[in-house]
Amino acid sequence: MHDTIPVAEIMVEDVVTASPDATVTEAATLLRAESVSSVIVVRDGDPAGILTEGDFATQLCERADLGHVAVRDVMSTPLTTIEPTASIVDAVDLLRTTDIEHLPVVSSAEATTGGDDDATPTEGDDAGELVGIVTTTELTYYVPQLVHRASESRQRPPRRRVRSDTLYERDDWDFEYRGADESTVSVGDVARFSKTLSDDDVEAFAEATGDTNRIHLDEAYAAETRFGGRIVHGVLANGLISAALARLPGVTIYLSQESSFRAPLSIGERATAVCEIVEDLDRAKYRIETAVFDGDDAIVLEGDAVVLVDDLPPMAARDGDAATTQ
Template sequence: MHDTIPVAEVMVTDVVTAPPDANVTRAATLMRDESVSSVVVARDEIPVGILTEGDFATHLCERADLRDHELADVMSEPLETIAPETTIVEAVDVLRTDDLEHLPVVDDGELVGILTTTELSYYVPHLANQARHAKESDEKAGSLRRQVRTDTQYERDEWEFEYRGDDEETVSVGDVARFSKVLSSEDVEAFAESSGDTNRLHLDGGYAAETQFGERIVHGVLATGLISAALARLPGLTIYLSQESSFRAPLSTGDRATATCEIVERLGDDRYRIETTVTDGDDAVVLEGDAVVLIDELPPEPSAGTESATTD
């Protein structure tokens, strides 16, 4: 999960730097030529500040001419940095708390990399395009992040997704996808209404307390749905062909559940066999099984003006 992945595994190691006495024109040229969104300002190889595209926009509003100013005059300081062993979750907290999009990674005073929301978006998708997508009120399930991924209609802030593979564009044996969310009482009740499975074990706390489980539990098929959610976020258009599942333990209503899908075999014709597991908040296995999927190419994006369904 995200709390075990160090930023050293995802950071960019080829960091673009410039000395404090370099002028702003030099920094702008570096950003353009190197296709980066920031320049780390370093004095004697020690990072002391940073100049980002956002800083450019801010200073352009305040100064008529930036070209001849030294970076020392316009850089953001003091510089917020993190260590290589910092986890992705900890990095996200720093970015959000300090309203940042770039975090230089420093080891024993030496600049060894830089982490941005772009790299993090591959592992925590709801960070993608954070500055361009406004939060919308939704009392039941939090805010929506629209068009975060090309293959899903929307994402929610409280959902977590992680994909580990060599290539973000294609799948291969050994790749792992995880999807995690809390299966709330509202989720269970909505599933009961939509599916017709209104077994009191899932809906009536007093009734469930008298059963062997002692409390309300999540529908088994609803837990299986998290596997479908993880598979839907694989690169390409995922088409479910089969799913075999064994239920190992009950899942309590209100618990966070995590579906893990590992591609273990290519069957040919873009078909793959996938080992599937669902665990509860204590990492106990509640469901395990096997799935076969077809990975097809994504359809082309709708042209401008084409209407598409959205969820509010």
Template structure:
């Protein structure tokens, strides 16, 4: 399916650019003010893109130089520039990113060579989260080596095979438009543990022979367990999230062993620290398993330091 999705559908069209003779300070200021991680350098024939400067480039340059302010972008930009066209598929885009060992690919018009957009690993993760989380697109590895373990101050712990993301204005407050996502594989062990804890030992979830004779043809994950991933995503919002209500519509069964992604977006500020959240859970084929909305209360995080000793006591 992803072989047919073109870069035109996921690219950012509002690209931040600067000429080759602009200063490095100007590029850094643009990144800060526009909230972007790269500036495309344009100055070729018909103002075509000729290079790119990223946050990583600045970090590298600062390791080698004490002052970047007097330098032009032409002297610090990455070149030759790797580009793709609007028709390049997502799979080929990921292949190009890996081959060039970059995270930003300007998109150019195949006829004029003019800049029309940019695709980064961020855009790919928004549109094909389950592929990026698994680290593969079309059989191509996105990562080499162990994953980095992220830890938030408002969760007790994280596991290396869990993936999460929060997008908002900052890490201390929430507002309409903020987005959180959580992804993990719901394994056979998870299903069996949930059955034991909840008491829902329906054979549809636990007995292969029995499940094969049902309309599903196989064992499936408990619907409430899939719904529970929404709670996990909400826990990645800043603050202490307290459930007030949840409405969900189930659209498809969830196979055991699938990587499941729960996404939550704040859609309405109800006042009094209450918010309405749009929620959706998808399987690893991007099929919507369930969707709905929740109402939550978000308190400030208690000002109690979380030490290893306290964590051990709590467990």
């Protein structure tokens, strides 16, 4: 089992280090001479920061001359580290959640260990003894399916243009509309939209909205809450309702939405929004009962919405006719 293999068994013990007072030129020479992708910055025997190939690229874009700049001025800090006794699964999780590729291994109670401990970057006198480094390269040899899981999930199914009222669809999205006439909206019609809410979706939503609550992003933190693990943002789950309504015949304009959150939705679950038109409010306005279900058909949230449905603009109508004749 991967969770029984400690980081100490796969880490590189011969770590390339530099002083904070060294120049960036000296650090770059070390990278080339030692054929490594990072240099750990050590102050008074303790790891204090890191300088990676990515840091060099970033600094070159921001500074005209790096030759005589001190390493301390460009190193990444505070330093995120891991204990040698932590498992390689903990290392993979930590690399993914912090979006880094180099993880110094530090023998200290203060080091980040993943698993059940909080992720606490270390720096200076509190950093402990540097005993090695583990990177995505070493981890790939042991757990390629874990290391590549994030990049593979980003290889989404291709976009396809199949509707006149949405810009694109994806093969892993499902939409169904049940009504007497699919070209108009009527009481009794039902729209369903399904997709898997992936880790990438949650991270992108957090970045776009600023809602970086650790219950959604930090597995170790979330494990200690009442949910026992990370969950999807409630508003992101609610967004599936918007996706279903966007596919009603015509141009759907939200006027109001009320939702009651009934249960958490785990990351990676396929969720389904169901929207039923229950009342014609006149002047192209409709009241719609809304709900989202998880992969076990348990209700996650429910409520209702009021929307205004305009006719499609002439360009979209022409596009739809063209698609029909092809």
